[in-house]
Amino acid sequence: MTVYSIHIFNKKCEAIYFKQWNNAATAGSNKTAAIATNEPASKQSESASDATNNIDVDGDSETAKLVYGVVFSLKNMVNKLSAGKNSTDGFLSYKTNAYKLHYFESPAGLKIVLITDAASASMLSVLRQIYSSIYVENVVKNPLAKPNTPIKNELFRGSLDKYIRGLQNFE
Amino acid sequence: MQGTPITTKASFPTTSTAAAARAKQTGDDIWRNRTDKINAELFALTYGSLVATLVKDYEDYAEVNTQLDKMGYNIGVRLIEEFLAKSSLPKCGTFVETADVISKIGFKMFLGITPTITNWSADTKEFSIIIDENPLSEFVELPDDALLPPPASTGGSAATGLWYSNILCGVLRGALEMVLLQVDVFFVSDVLRHDDATEIRVRLVRILDEDVPASDE
Numbered sequence: 001m002t003v004y005s006i007h008i009f010n011k012k013c014e015a016i017y018f019k020q021w022n023n024a025a026t027a028g029s030n031k032t033a034a035i036a037t038n039e040p041a042s043k044q045s046e047s048a049s050d051a052t053n054n055i056d057v058d059g060d061s062e063t064a065k066l067v068y069g070v071v072f073s074l075k076n077m078v079n080k081l082s083a084g085k086n087s088t089d090g091f092l093s094y095k096t097n098a099y100k101l102h103y104f105e106s107p108a109g110l111k112i113v114l115i116t117d118a119a120s121a122s123m124l125s126v127l128r129q130i131y132s133s134i135y136v137e138n139v140v141k142n143p144l145a146k147p148n149t150p151i152k153n154e155l156f157r158g159s160l161d162k163y164i165r166g167l168q169n170f171e
Numbered sequence: 172m173q174g175t176p177i178t179t180k181a182s183f184p185t186t187s188t189a190a191a192a193r194a195k196q197t198g199d200d201i202w203r204n205r206t207d208k209i210n211a212e213l214f215a216l217t218y219g220s221l222v223a224t225l226v227k228d229y230e231d232y233a234e235v236n237t238q239l240d241k242m243g244y245n246i247g248v249r250l251i252e253e254f255l256a257k258s259s260l261p262k263c264g265t266f267v268e269t270a271d272v273i274s275k276i277g278f279k280m281f282l283g284i285t286p287t288i289t290n291w292s293a294d295t296k297e298f299s300i301i302i303d304e305n306p307l308s309e310f311v312e313l314p315d316d317a318l319l320p321p322p323a324s325t326g327g328s329a330a331t332g333l334w335y336s337n338i339l340c341g342v343l344r345g346a347l348e349m350v351l352l353q354v355d356v357f358f359v360s361d362v363l364r365h366d367d368a369t370e371i372r373v374r375l376v377r378i379l380d381e382d383v384p385a386s387d388e
Contacts, residue, residue, distance in 0.1 A: 108252055128259065133256075136256040140253060141253065
């Protein structure tokens with residue numbers, strides 16, 4: 001199993017964090033590869049030349065918008081279809097041949113999207129963990145981090161990277 | 172720090188309503204195992220000096236109330252995330268449930284108290300939080316001019332004088348706004364002002380809509 005990338009969106013639907021691992025574009029994730037064509041050419045060449053296969057950019061790219069669009073619509077559709085029933089969990093993940101997208105939303109509106117390979121098991125506990133011990137501890141409790149702005153915080157980046165790499169199904 | 176120390180009240184009110192035992196259980200659990208605690212006296216005295224400084228700076232109690240509320244709001248919008256992370260609660264179904272969670276888990280988690288929820292309005296959009304023992308107002312005695320509404324104002328005295336713990340109102344407002352509940356929160360009475368009880372009134376204004384992505388066009 002493999003973790004490809006993570007997107008974090010705030011309450012106002014803005015992308016505040018994005019990171020990619022395992023060079024998803026060439027690792028067989030057709031979807032990310034397809035989306036990547038929408039990115040500015042400069043970014044693509046940069047990722048191609050990146051020897052470590054690690055790009056770390058702030059959100060606000062075309063990709064982020066597309067991902068958000070998909071997630072947002074799916075969530076609404078799922079909620080509509082399950083109206084009246086127990087809809088506390090709602091939309092959790094979807095899967096294609098190439099990848100699986102996991103979704104977590106806190107009641108306060110933070111949304112975390114994790115893209116892994118298709119064989120991955122549920123990442124709900126991982127996402128919850130990212131939210132409660134990484135995001136809340138390093139961003140929310142950081143007095144210098146302004147709410148609703150892109151996360152530039154090294155501590156957050158560091159611990160998130162470490163946590164994801166430490167997952168048994170990272171690569 | 173204003174006022175003179177008074178003897179610490181040791182008795183802890185035991186409110187146990189069987190109906191919401193589960194929420195209480197969660198609150199107790201979190202309080203016991205997952206909360207970083209600081210010395211209550213340090214906390215009370217720090218807050219006291221904060222309020223005292225504000226009073227000195229603004230020289231106007233109404234303005235101090237506003238500032239406390241504003242500070243509380245900024246605390247609240249962050250605090251809610253910690254609250255949600257620690258409690259991993261699902262969304263509340265009704266406002267009644269929200270009130271229960273606020274008192275049994277919210278107040279418990281951050282202040283170690285479980286205030287009473289009461290005085291529901293008929294449409295369940297308004298309730299009161301009665302705080303039996305307010306950790307903020309330990310050792311506090313307000314000067315006389317902070318108690319009384321200025322002689323000029325007649326009626327509508329709720330907005331005048333110092334509401335010492337007004338920061339709580341801001342916190343509640345900020346936190347609830349983040350979970351899409353727009354509320355008005357204000358103090359009705361405070362034992363520091365020689366009232367019988369410390370009462371915060373919470374009124375649901377409306378349930379906000381979730382933000383939608385800005386369209387590309």
